[in-house]
Amino acid sequence: MQSLRQFLRNLYPRKALAIDFVGYEVLLDFIEARSLHRLEGDLVEIGSFVGGGTAKLARYARKHDKRIFAIDIFNPDVDDTATPDGIRMSDIYLAFLQGRSQLDVYEEAVRGLDNIVTIRQDSKAVSFPPEQKFIFGFIDGNHHPDYVRNDFHIIWQNLVEGGVLGFHDYNTELPEVTLTIDKIMTEHTGEIAETQEIVPQHIMLIVKGHKANSA
Numbered sequence: 001m002q003s004l005r006q007f008l009r010n011l012y013p014r015k016a017l018a019i020d021f022v023g024y025e026v027l028l029d030f031i032e033a034r035s036l037h038r039l040e041g042d043l044v045e046i047g048s049f050v051g052g053g054t055a056k057l058a059r060y061a062r063k064h065d066k067r068i069f070a071i072d073i074f075n076p077d078v079d080d081t082a083t084p085d086g087i088r089m090s091d092i093y094l095a096f097l098q099g100r101s102q103l104d105v106y107e108e109a110v111r112g113l114d115n116i117v118t119i120r121q122d123s124k125a126v127s128f129p130p131e132q133k134f135i136f137g138f139i140d141g142n143h144h145p146d147y148v149r150n151d152f153h154i155i156w157q158n159l160v161e162g163g164v165l166g167f168h169d170y171n172t173e174l175p176e177v178t179l180t181i182d183k184i185m186t187e188h189t190g191e192i193a194e195t196q197e198i199v200p201q202h203i204m205l206i207v208k209g210h211k212a213n214s215a
């Protein structure tokens with residue numbers, strides 16, 4: 001996994017647009033290792049960008065007759081969270097897209113994957129009914145702390161016992177994100193069975209424990 005700076009340096013030589021920033025293979029490895037497909041529920045991702053990761057999750061989900069809900073505002077301009085040296089998230093997205101429509105590139109990447117439910121909304125406007133269960137959720141949307149919290153709650157309340165929630169940007173160049181994730185984990189410590197940090201990819205995974213659903 002590369003840092004934001006490395007990502008910007010490598011931006012222009014890239015040809016394929018339908019990439020993912022995170023390296024979703026590590027998520028899929030964890031999902032497979034834990035046999036999450038045995039649990040009842042779907043997958044959800046907040047922050048799909050150009051859909052490269054969404055497509056990877058969808059192919060896994062399809063093998064197990066599951067869906068993936070992909071939530072994104074599809075407006076590369078809105079996230080003005082900045083690294084300490086002033087690089088805004090929106091700068092990164094716009095530089096990557098080079099004038100292309102984010103939604104067009106996304107639609108191309110996910111074409112033919114009919115188990116994807118795309119929700120084109122601000123994540124603060126999204127909620128799921130209690131009967132919509134999730135086995136896995138990944139948060140990589142807006143990087144403002146209040147969005148990190150919002151996005152956590154959208155998924156956590158519908159995550160099944162033994163299900164996994166992942167945060168991106170843990171311990172990277174967005175200190176407020178890390179701080180917020182740490183606070184969330186402390187606040188929900190009694191509901192968490194296990195945590196696992198994937199350092200190279202800046203991912204924090206939390207496994208939902210038994211107490212959470214009976215609380």
Ligand SMILES: C[S@@+](CC[C@H](N)C(=O)[O-])C[C@H]1O[C@@H](n2cnc3c(N)ncnc32)[C@H](O)[C@@H]1O
Nearest residue numbers: 020021022047049072073074122123140141142
């Ligand atoms: C870092 S990108 C996601 C990258 C993707 N996970 C990957 O690895 O390729 C963050 C995404 O969050 C989306 N986003 C920003 N603010 C949002 C909001 N308020 N609601 C929903 N999505 C938002 C952006 O449009 C962008 O696509």
